[in-house]
Amino acid sequence: MKLIIASPSPYARKARIALHEKALPFVEELTVPWNPGTVAPTHNPLGKIPILLIDDGTALYESSVILEYLDTIAGTVPLIPLAGALRVQAKLMEALADGVSDAVVLIALEARRKPDLQSRDWVVRQRAKVDAGLVELDRILGNRDWLVGDTFGLADIAAGSALGYVTLRLPEHDWRTSLPRLAAFSDRLEARPSFAMSRPAPQSIVEIG
Ligand SMILES: N[C@@H](CCC(=O)N[C@@H](CS)C(=O)NCC(=O)O)C(=O)O
DSSP states (O other), X not given: OEEEEOTTOHHHHHHHHHHHHTTOOOEEXXXXXXXXXXXXXXXXXXXXXXXXXXXXXXXXXXXXXXXHHHTTSTTSOOOSOOSHHHHHHHHHHHHHHHHHHHHHHHHHHHTXXXXXXXXXXXXXXXXXXXXXXXXXXXXXXXXXXXXXTTSOOHHHHHHHHHHHHHHHHOTTOOHHHHOHHHHHHHXXXXXXXXXXXXXXXXXXXXXXX
């Protein structure tokens, strides 16, 4: 399998972590989906990564779909609860964590627009979503080890990816001080080999109009 990624992407990181956790062999292809010449639209009409090219040539995109697909591969550790309330809760936590990442992406993109096109109100609006999302993740985690049930899984992957992305893009954000329990959770996740092998790194992108 080939996974097309951008090195900072929290969505690509979800897929990278899942592939490592499942010990599935794969190669990574790096692209900058925002820049001209990216391969992303060749495989995904939306032009977004991550894209998983599976061995029959099918291109899967949207990180939640890729994780669903990976969980159908027999003989690998399951990451999504099979049925019932736990499954819904895991998908809800994924939506929450991805929503935090979405707001951080919008803040980061705003900073790349021409200065006279940047909107302070827009950044404040997105920042409020980040803050509320982090508080909710902390509330749901409580004093437990994992976000959903009693094993590591999808919710932890999505949340850990979002937290790593907040740290990368908003280094001035004080969430680690205000939410020490969530920070300890993030540290525990980052110590896993699957997280260590997928640390986000910045890429250089062109200015957006
Ligand atoms: N909901 C999507 C989000 C994917 C996404 O927005 N990826 C960004 C990189 S972090 C991208 O490729 N953006 C390029 C674009 O929107 O043109 C997922 O979970 O896969």
